[in-house]
Amino acid sequence: xxxxxNDEYFMKKALEEAKTAYEKGExxxxxxxxxxxxxxxxxxxxxxxxxxxxxxxxxxxxxxAADFLGGKYLQNCTMYxxxxxxxxxxxxxxxxxxxxxxxxxxxxxxxxxKFGVQLHPKTEVxxxxxxxxxxxxxxxxxxxxxxxx
Amino acid sequence: xxxxxNDEYFMKKALEEAKTAYEKGExxxxxxxxxxxxxxxxxxxxxxxxxxxxxxxxxxxxxxAADFLGGKYLQNCTMYxxxxxxxxxxxxxxxxxxxxxxxxxxxxxxxxxKFGVQLHPKTEVxxxxxxxxxxxxxxxxxxxxxxxx
Numbered sequence: 077x078x079x080x081x082n083d084e085y086f087m088k089k090a091l092e093e094a095k096t097a098y099e100k101g102e103x104x105x106x107x108x109x110x111x112x113x114x115x116x117x118x119x120x121x122x123x124x125x126x127x128x129x130x131x132x133x134x135x136x137x138x139x140x141a142a143d144f145l146g147g148k149y150l151q152n153c154t155m156y157x158x159x160x161x162x163x164x165x166x167x168x169x170x171x172x173x174x175x176x177x178x179x180x181x182x183x184x185x186x187x188x189x190k191f192g193v194q195l196h197p198k199t200e201v202x203x204x205x206x207x208x209x210x211x212x213x214x215x216x217x218x219x220x221x222x223x224x225x
Numbered sequence: 226x227x228x229x230x231n232d233e234y235f236m237k238k239a240l241e242e243a244k245t246a247y248e249k250g251e252x253x254x255x256x257x258x259x260x261x262x263x264x265x266x267x268x269x270x271x272x273x274x275x276x277x278x279x280x281x282x283x284x285x286x287x288x289x290a291a292d293f294l295g296g297k298y299l300q301n302c303t304m305y306x307x308x309x310x311x312x313x314x315x316x317x318x319x320x321x322x323x324x325x326x327x328x329x330x331x332x333x334x335x336x337x338x339k340f341g342v343q344l345h346p347k348t349e350v351x352x353x354x355x356x357x358x359x360x361x362x363x364x365x366x367x368x369x370x371x372x373x374x
Contacts, residue, residue, distance in 0.1 A: 123297065123320075127291055127292070127295070127296060127297045128287075128288050128291050128292075128297055129287065129291070129297050129298075129317060129320035129321050130279075130284055130287055130288055130317050130320070135279055138277075138278065138279055139277050139279055142276055142277050142278070143276070143277075146276070147276060148272065148276045148277055148278050149278075162316060162320075163312060163313075163315065163316030163319060163342050163343065164312075164313050164314075164315075164316025164317045164319070164320060165313075165316070166312065166313075166316070167311060167312030167313025167314070167315070167316050167342070168278060168279050168313045170312060170313070171272075171278035171279075171311075171313060172278050191340070191341050191342055191343055192340050192341040192342075193312050193316070193340055193341075193342055194312065194340055
């Protein structure tokens with residue numbers, strides 16, 4: 077029997093969040109936070125809807141996961157993110173001491189790795205899960221946006 | 226006649242916010258956002274109260290200022306901060322395109338400059354305003370905390 081809960085399974089859930097953002101006209105980035113194979117928080121980018129540059133998917137999901145856990149540290153949690161986090165979100169993940177992050181598409185221009193932003197020493201990083209699908213949704217969004225202007 | 230509105234004036238207002246945080250048992254960091262000599266947003270660290278690592282003074286004030294302005298970019302705004310911003314807050318300030326930040330105390334261990342985090346090219350930076358006073362409040366907090374444990 078195949079294990080139903082693996083990295084692809086949860087990244088698909090994050091991708092569903094990204095699609096919700098896309099439908100709202102937001103840059104399509106989505107996130108789920110998982111503990112013991114259970115999703116405890118979800119988030120999608122809402123910067124346009126909320127008129128707030130801090131409303132990235134990751135930021136909302138960090139707050140929601142901490143609320144669920146009743147504590148501010150996300151130990152034993154894994155965050156699945158469709159896009160490599162930016163400086164702000166990586167900085168927030170640092171403070172959260174999250175155990176693991178898994179991201180889909182890379183962001184060579186705005187991603188945290190370009191700038192030397194540090195995650196917490198306790199945080200494991202994996203990337204490339206459903207990279208094509210995560211990247212394709214972002215590409216589609218930006219092509220459509222360009223054609224509208 | 227002395228101009229009442231200068232960097233020291235607004236940093237004192239940020240310091241009042243930091244003192245409010247101190248009284249709540251929070252690491253004492255405070256912020257005000259100013260446009261045309263008018264304070265449009267205030268914030269103080271609430272990470273313990275809200276159980277949320279993203280609840281730094283700067284993050285709350287960015288959201289509040291954007292709400293006041295009705296737009297997410299903080300153009301023509303200056304943020305006065307009692308402590309050098311961390312990676313997360315500097316990353317948020319990057320997205321906000323804020324015109325200027327002024328901070329009091331330096332943070333050689335956790336400050337954004339240590340990690341190479343980038344602010345927006347439009348953002349001017351000034352530091353050292355009321356540095357002693359801002360730093361003294363932080364020192365007092367940490368000494369008292371150590372003596373309690």
